[in-house]
Amino acid sequence: MLNLFLLLFAGYIAGLLLPLCCPAKPRIQNILAHGSAGLASGAGILLGVTGLFAPEPWTASVQSTLPFLTFAIRLDPLAALFVLTISLVGLAASIYALGYVTEFYGRASIAVLGSLFNGFLLSMTLVVIADNGFFFLIVWELMSLLSYFLVVTEHGKAEVRYAGLFYLIMTHVGTAFIILAFLIFFQGGGSFSFEAFRHPEQPLSEGMRTLVFLMVLIGFGTKAGIVPLHVWLPYAHPAAPSHISALMSGVMIKTAIYALVRVYFDFLGGQFPWWWGFVVLVIGAVSALLGVMYALMEHDLKSLLAYHSVENIGIILLGIGAGMIFQTFGLTEFAALGLLAGLYHTINHAMFKALLFLGAGSLLYATHTRNMEEYGGLLRRMPWTGVFFLIGAVSISALPPTNGFVSEWLVFQSLFLSFHLPTVLLKLMLPLAAAMLALTSVLALTCFAKAFGISFLALPRSSHARQAEEVPITMRIAMGMLAVVCVLLGLAPMVVVPMLDRVVAPFAGLSIEGKVLALDGWALAPVNVEFSSLSPMALALLLIALSALGLLLAVAFGGLVKQRYYKTWGCGINLTARMEYTATGFVQPIKRVFGAIYQPTVKLETELLKESRYFAKRRHFEFHIEPVFQKYLYDPVVAFFIGMAERLRVIQGGSLHLYLAYIFVTLIVLLLFAV
Amino acid sequence: MLQAIFLVVAQTIVLLAVSPFIVGLIKKVKARLQLRRGASVFQPYADLAKLFRKEPVVSTTTSWIFTATPYIVFASTLAAGLLVPIFVSRTPLNFAGNIIAVVYLLALGTFFLMLAGLDAGSAFGGMGSSREAIVASLTEPAMILSIFAIALTKGSTNLSTIVHKTALLEGIVTDPSPYLMALAALFIVAIAETGRVPVDNPATHLELTMIHEAMVLEYSGRYLALIEWAAGLKLAVFLSLIANIFAPWGIATTLAPAAMGIGLVAYLLKIAGLAMLIGVIECMFAKLRLFRVTDLLGVAFILALLGLLFFYILRS
Numbered sequence: 001m002l003n004l005f006l007l008l009f010a011g012y013i014a015g016l017l018l019p020l021c022c023p024a025k026p027r028i029q030n031i032l033a034h035g036s037a038g039l040a041s042g043a044g045i046l047l048g049v050t051g052l053f054a055p056e057p058w059t060a061s062v063q064s065t066l067p068f069l070t071f072a073i074r075l076d077p078l079a080a081l082f083v084l085t086i087s088l089v090g091l092a093a094s095i096y097a098l099g100y101v102t103e104f105y106g107r108a109s110i111a112v113l114g115s116l117f118n119g120f121l122l123s124m125t126l127v128v129i130a131d132n133g134f135f136f137l138i139v140w141e142l143m144s145l146l147s148y149f150l151v152v153t154e155h156g157k158a159e160v161r162y163a164g165l166f167y168l169i170m171t172h173v174g175t176a177f178i179i180l181a182f183l184i185f186f187q188g189g190g191s192f193s194f195e196a197f198r199h200p201e202q203p204l205s206e207g208m209r210t211l212v213f214l215m216v217l218i219g220f221g222t223k224a225g226i227v228p229l230h231v232w233l234p235y236a237h238p239a240a241p242s243h244i245s246a247l248m249s250g251v252m253i254k255t256a257i258y259a260l261v262r263v264y265f266d267f268l269g270g271q272f273p274w275w276w277g278f279v280v281l282v283i284g285a286v287s288a289l290l291g292v293m294y295a296l297m298e299h300d301l302k303s304l305l306a307y308h309s310v311e312n313i314g315i316i317l318l319g320i321g322a323g324m325i326f327q328t329f330g331l332t333e334f335a336a337l338g339l340l341a342g343l344y345h346t347i348n349h350a351m352f353k354a355l356l357f358l359g360a361g362s363l364l365y366a367t368h369t370r371n372m373e374e375y376g377g378l379l380r381r382m383p384w385t386g387v388f389f390l391i392g393a394v395s396i397s398a399l400p401p402t403n404g405f406v407s408e409w410l411v412f413q414s415l416f417l418s419f420h421l422p423t424v425l426l427k428l429m430l431p432l433a434a435a436m437l438a439l440t441s442v443l444a445l446t447c448f449a450k451a452f453g454i455s456f457l458a459l460p461r462s463s464h465a466r467q468a469e470e471v472p473i474t475m476r477i478a479m480g481m482l483a484v485v486c487v488l489l490g491l492a493p494m495v496v497v498p499m500l501d502r503v504v505a506p507f508a509g510l511s512i513e514g515k516v517l518a519l520d521g522w523a524l525a526p527v528n529v530e531f532s533s534l535s536p537m538a539l540a541l542l543l544i545a546l547s548a549l550g551l552l553l554a555v556a557f558g559g560l561v562k563q564r565y566y567k568t569w570g571c572g573i574n575l576t577a578r579m580e581y582t583a584t585g586f587v588q589p590i591k592r593v594f595g596a597i598y599q600p601t602v603k604l605e606t607e608l609l610k611e612s613r614y615f616a617k618r619r620h621f622e623f624h625i626e627p628v629f630q631k632y633l634y635d636p637v638v639a640f641f642i643g644m645a646e647r648l649r650v651i652q653g654g655s656l657h658l659y660l661a662y663i664f665v666t667l668i669v670l671l672l673f674a675v
Numbered sequence: 676m677l678q679a680i681f682l683v684v685a686q687t688i689v690l691l692a693v694s695p696f697i698v699g700l701i702k703k704v705k706a707r708l709q710l711r712r713g714a715s716v717f718q719p720y721a722d723l724a725k726l727f728r729k730e731p732v733v734s735t736t737t738s739w740i741f742t743a744t745p746y747i748v749f750a751s752t753l754a755a756g757l758l759v760p761i762f763v764s765r766t767p768l769n770f771a772g773n774i775i776a777v778v779y780l781l782a783l784g785t786f787f788l789m790l791a792g793l794d795a796g797s798a799f800g801g802m803g804s805s806r807e808a809i810v811a812s813l814t815e816p817a818m819i820l821s822i823f824a825i826a827l828t829k830g831s832t833n834l835s836t837i838v839h840k841t842a843l844l845e846g847i848v849t850d851p852s853p854y855l856m857a858l859a860a861l862f863i864v865a866i867a868e869t870g871r872v873p874v875d876n877p878a879t880h881l882e883l884t885m886i887h888e889a890m891v892l893e894y895s896g897r898y899l900a901l902i903e904w905a906a907g908l909k910l911a912v913f914l915s916l917i918a919n920i921f922a923p924w925g926i927a928t929t930l931a932p933a934a935m936g937i938g939l940v941a942y943l944l945k946i947a948g949l950a951m952l953i954g955v956i957e958c959m960f961a962k963l964r965l966f967r968v969t970d971l972l973g974v975a976f977i978l979a980l981l982g983l984l985f986f987y988i989l990r991s
Contacts, residue, residue, distance in 0.1 A: 377736075379738040379739075379740065380738055386738075394783075394786070397782075397786060398779065399779060399782060399783040399786055400772070400776060400779050400780055400783060405779055409775055409776070409779075412775050412819075413775075413832070416823060416826065416832060419827055419830075424987050427987055428983065428984065428987065431820060431823045431983060432820075432980070434819055434820075434823065435816040435817075435819050435820045435976075435980075436816070437819075438778075438815045438816045438818070438819035439812060439815060439816045441782075441815075442782065442811050442812040442815040443812050445782060445785070445786050445808075445811075446789075446808040446809075446811070446812060448786075449786055449789040449790055449793075449804065449808065452790060453789065453790050453792075453793035453794070453801075453804070454793065456738070457737075457738060457740060457790060457793050457794040457796075458736055458737075458793055458794055458795065458796035459736055459796045518770070519770060523770050523771070525770075529770070529833075530830075530831055530833065530836055531830070531831050531832060531833065532773045532775075532831070532832040532833055533769070533770045533771075533772070533773060533833060534771070534772050534773060534775075534776055535770055535771045535772070538768070538770065538771035538772075539754065539771055539772055539776065539780070542750075542754045542757065542768070542771065543747075543750045543751060543754055544750075545750075546749065546750035546751075546753045546754055547746040547747065547749070547750040549687075549750070549753075550745070550746045550749040550750060550901055551746060553727075553901075554727060554897040554900070554901065557723070557724055557727035557728070557897075557900075558726075558727030558728045558729075558896075558897050558900075559728070561728065561729070561730055561731065561896065561897065562730065563730065563731040563732070563733050563896065564730055564731070564732050564733070565732075565733055565734075565735050566732050566733075566734065566735065567734060567735050567736065568734040568735075568736050568795045568796050568797045568893065569797065570797065575736065575796055575797065577796070579796070579797065579798050580793075580796050580797075580798065580801060581793065581798055581800070581801020581802060581804070581805065585801065585805065586793075586801060586804070586805045586808075587805070587808075588805065589805055589806060589808070589809040589965065589966075590808065590809055590812070592966060593809060593813070593966065593969050
């Protein structure tokens with residue numbers, strides 16, 4: 001395992017340094033950077049798989065010269081699962097980047113972009129295998145900073161700079177909370193090693209544990225994008241180059257999920273009051289619902305996908321929160337099921353979200369716009385991208401028999417098992433969360449019917465779309481790879497569940513593989529076959545067989561009738577793209593029904609002809625939805641800080657003498673204190 | 676194994692055969708109540724046969740999604756139907772999916788119909804898809820909650836288990852109020868999901884009112900036949916769900932030929948009764964405005980929630 005790790009490390013370091021060291025053509029730099037990243041992530045996949053099935057966690061460490069800082073790594077099944085996920089998406093992103101970054105030749109430094117890409121992947125991998133609090137914070141910070149630099153790749157644009165700044169501030173506020181939580185652990189254990197966090201010399205008091213719970217939730221929640229800390233996500237993720245967006249949305253926010261599981265189930269030993277799980281559950285339900293609702297109103301394809309990340313983090317937290325509640329009441333089997341469902345959805349979301357972002361990148365590459373209203377008819381022009389995007393869309397909409405459906409189904413089952421809980425409040429709240437999950441998933445389905453339908457179907461809506469061509473082969477291979485993984489993750493739970501079971505078993509204290517799988521692994525049946533069962537493979541075969549039956553019936557009853565092609569009826573005139581339903585129009589009923597959440601404002605200005613008030617010369621239509629969180633939560637804070645800064649400006653006279661006087665006065669005051 | 680295959684094939688045939696009959700029966704009841712003679716209840720069979728033989732016209736604007744959708748919708752609806760017990764309480768495909776799988780299989784069909792609606796590029800299709808989306812999103816939470824209320828009383832989310840236990844009178848609660856509320860909620864959901872009055876009107880082709888019909892407006896020939904058949908199947912799935920979850924009596928709990936015969940007759944009678952009820956409702960109510968549908972579906976959601984609440988209160 002050491003060899004695999006060294007290979008991974010060397011690969012990323014080579015990818016980090018080589019492009020910077022050799023002043024070559026962008027083409028060479030591209031191949032050097034993304035080739036090494038591809039090799040390193042290949043090694044990462046092997047490392048993840050071996051780590052998952054290793055009998056004992058693998059550890060290694062190098063002592064630094066600084067006290068408390070040890071470069072310690074530990075690869076237990078939980079870490080290995082995330083290494084595997086990061087590396088899989090990393091491999092796809094590396095292959096994709098070979099083709100995609102040709103867009104940036106001459107516009108940005110390929111050497112810098114490529115080397116940051118390698119550094120970002122390396123820091124994410126180190127985050128999940130770090131075994132020392134200090135070391136963890138360093139790589140965590142590195143990950144945040146590198147991703148910031150990647151977000152501002154196109155720093156010539158004002159909105160990109162704004163997105164970058166927003167992200168930078170939010171992520172540091174989050175890190176501050178994480179540092180505080182780690183300091184509390186340090187106080188108890190006297191060391192930054194995770195082993196000391198796990199088994200402190202003096203156990204933390206109840207109050208301190210609660211404080212840790214909240215700090216960690218806020219700190220990592222900011223990175224994960226839980227509501228209301230999600231506001232940076234829809235700015236930062238779309239601003240980055242698309243393969244970076246895929247990494248950020250697909251895996252970077254998942255490192256926060258890793259950390260939450262690590263702290264709650266590992267460091268705190270899975271011992272918590274019921275309201276912790278309840279808080280996580282409520283945050284999950286709210287994030288899921290609001291995430292998808294805001295996604296629906298978004299017509300920038302990449303922002304839409306970013307909001308869907310908020311939604312899916314919510315679904316993951318529903319599973320984990322249910323697991324935590326069951327854990328409190330000693331229902332360990334169900335606790336393991338909830339956690340397993342959450343982690344299953346974590347991997348699935350990594351795969352289909354990365355796939356969708358790469359798909360969005362391909363559309364951007366082909367059309368040079370992110371606005372969905374300018375797409376249309378792309379399935380005929382970009383058949384491969386279209387098919388891959390459709391697989392991603394079906395998966396994220398949780399439709400059977402895809403992977404998204406399987407993990408959401410497991411989340412549903414763990415919520416339904418709530419009738420075993422002792423209190424009526426929880427017995428009611430968990431099914432209510434299931435109802436919110438149902439609403440979320442139908443809205444997600446609507447959103448992707450919109451995203452796919454408006455982008456890929458019907459007539460092209462602009463010249464950009466008319467001139468679009470299929471993307472280079474490397475980009476198609478990357479998307480195809482992720483699409484295949486998505487399909488396999490759904491059809492083969494007998495491979496995925498044992499892997500997840502190895503992750504969950506140490507925390508739950510028991511293995512539930514035998515309880516979740518039935519029929520030699522061809523069906524899922526938590527917790528027994530009488531309660532529920534699902535066989536994705538059987539459903540897939542059934543759907544194929546019944547489609548064939550449909551074809552057969554059509555031929556049997558009607559014979560082989562030839563079909564005729566003719567243009568769509570356009571009410572007597574030729575159909576143009578302007579007669580099509582727009583993305584805005586498509587979601588109008590939803591905007592209206594959920595008006596209380598969106599608080600839409602519509603502005604319609606009409607300039608009439610002088611001769612007649614029945615004919616308009618010009619119409620101007622504007623519509624906004626209220627950015628509630630930004631307006632009522634963030635703007636006041638920002639205004640407060642700016643106001644404070646304004647007041648403090650009084651002391652900033654600009655005279656050197658004055659500043660010297662300040663220093664003098666400060667010294668005197670400090671001396672007075674010292675005496 | 677052979678027995679299982681026989682049962683699956685039998686269930687497929689029954690579902691395929693019965694679904695046009697349901698549509699025909701509803702139309703007949705409506706006609707009689709409106710003092711018309713109406714077409715024969717077997718008219719939908721003739722319509723399907725005619726459509727299959729007609730030359731389909733496909734828009735040049737469309738992609739492969741448009742021609743693939745009818746098959747996907749047909750397959751997913753029929754697959755959902757095969758997971759629901761029809762005349763034998765223990766379906767062989769029980770292991771393939773529980774009630775959530777049924778809900779999501781139907782959603783798979785809806786998703787592709789919504790795409791197909793957008794594919795032809797005409798405004799009607801997009802309008803239909805957009806309206807279908809809002810109706811679907813409001814029905815789903817009510818459906819999940821009402822299902823859960825029922826699942827609770829039987830301690831299972833597997834349809835076969837639920838139906839089997841109810842048929843054998845196991846776990847029947849003394850106070851039927853949770854049941855009745857779940858039934859009312861599921862009935863409203865069924866009406867909304869299958870596009871019947873007062874939510875949608877399958878007989879209309881007026882752009883102001885149509886939902887489902889607008890979405891499939893561009894279809895013709897065998898594609899339309901498959902879609903119409905799938906619509907009938909969806910109706911059959913929902914009616915079977917309601918009939919067999921709330922009144923499974925008569926259903927075959929063993930695989931004896933006589934029991935299955937009785938089960939089939941009982942099933943047909945129950946389905947016919949429910950179809951007639953829908954016909955009566957369609958005559959009694961006017962179609963609601965799209966934005967009033969939310970109130971109706973809100974009622975369904977609250978009913979399902981109350982059913983759940985009542986269940987726990989009665990227990991404790």
